[in-house]
Amino acid sequence: MTQDYEVEFVERGEREARILVRGITPAFANGIRRAMVADVPTFSIDTVRVIENTSVMFNEQIGLRLGLVPLTTDLDDFEIGDEVTLSLSVDGPSTAYSSDLVSSDPMVEAADDNIPIIDLKEGQRLEVEADAVLDTGREHAKHQGGVAVGYRHLQQVEVVGDLGEFEDDDPNILRGVIEEQAAEHAAGDATNGELVATDEFDNDLRNRYPGKDVEVSDVPNAFVFHVETDGSFTTEELVLRAVETLRDRATELKDAVQL
């Protein structure tokens, strides 16, 4: 049994991407999605040693906020359980930002510079030392690298006729990505086979196929993944690592069965 997948990028960015995969079963697609959310590890602050906290918030509240700061994670160099120490020292009056976190390892630092941790007034001071640990989203949601990860069927639109001249002009809202199959009826430039995100025509099929009666259907075994990361790593890294965790588990089960 050989499987051939076809992968195509609909949208591609460091932190957000839409990826079309053809020839994939729903079971495998959902396995990849779940693995992206729960099984790809990222660094997150887990232990905080408070040296001075004269801010208006309790140590625990500061600890929670620090835990939620995404940290860049290079999965080639670390494994689950590894720790990296960061420190933060800010004097009021000013705001402590994620960029004030100083890491002992340049590979692990705040993914965003502008996350406010707490606003400090005159005379207030926050100094902490924190240990970030590499773990998975299964353990705690702060370790999730993938945020807003999901998929939809690729869809195709068939023009089945004209709308009657006096028919109600109701919106025909569609979300996701369509594969153009009726370019001759489409408004503007269109070629058959091109992938069109529905927000390009404001999610309303009336704008794409003016005056036409259309029917929408799913393309079998073709899924469009929407992948967004918290900045710990790129979308590509997230997808590949998720597939790798599935592969690792299959290998582990195979070895266990062979014994």
Place this chain on the structure above:
Amino acid sequence: MDLRVIDKSDTELSIEIAGEDHTFMNVIKGALLETEGVTAATYDVNPEQSGGQTDPVLTIKTEEGVDALEALEDGTDAVIEKADSFTDAFEAAA
């Protein structure tokens, strides 16, 4: 990954796979259903709070002459192949 065989005959296998959840179980089940010689494959898992059997139990039935344990091994091979093939296709597109 700890395995515990619950029931085993030539063409039937019930096996507990500790520490796994829907993420992997549904993938392996899907792969088993596409595997030659497998007539039925399913898994059952209970929520953490149920307090009972919370590790998934995979059940496989195979055609006469096909060993269920070997079928499971073929299933894992299929998952590995899927993963490799997906990685190749993804890297080619990236």
